[in-house]
Amino acid sequence: MKIFKFSSxxxxxxxxxxxxxxxxxxxxxxxxxxxxxxxxSIYINGELKGTDAVTVRLPRKSNxxxxxxxxxx
Numbered sequence: 001m002k003i004f005k006f007s008s009x010x011x012x013x014x015x016x017x018x019x020x021x022x023x024x025x026x027x028x029x030x031x032x033x034x035x036x037x038x039x040x041s042i043y044i045n046g047e048l049k050g051t052d053a054v055t056v057r058l059p060r061k062s063n064x065x066x067x068x069x070x071x072x073x
Contacts, residue, residue: 028057035068043067
């Protein structure tokens with residue numbers, strides 16, 4: 001019986017330590033992007049997300065492409 005209590009406690013400790021970052025920070029992160037150029041279009045991963053300033057929720061541990069284009073007048 002003592003072995004079972006010890007191994008279950010170790011399992012709980014191991015599970016909490018290994019998934020700590022995901023538990024407290026989540027798998028996504030809010031990222032804010034602001035352009036100093038008025039009416040600039042902001043693209044993230046090829047999709048238009050807005051103009052001037054945007055806040056998007058992006059997956060962690062992934063690469064993302066951010067492109068800011070100035071509108072032609």
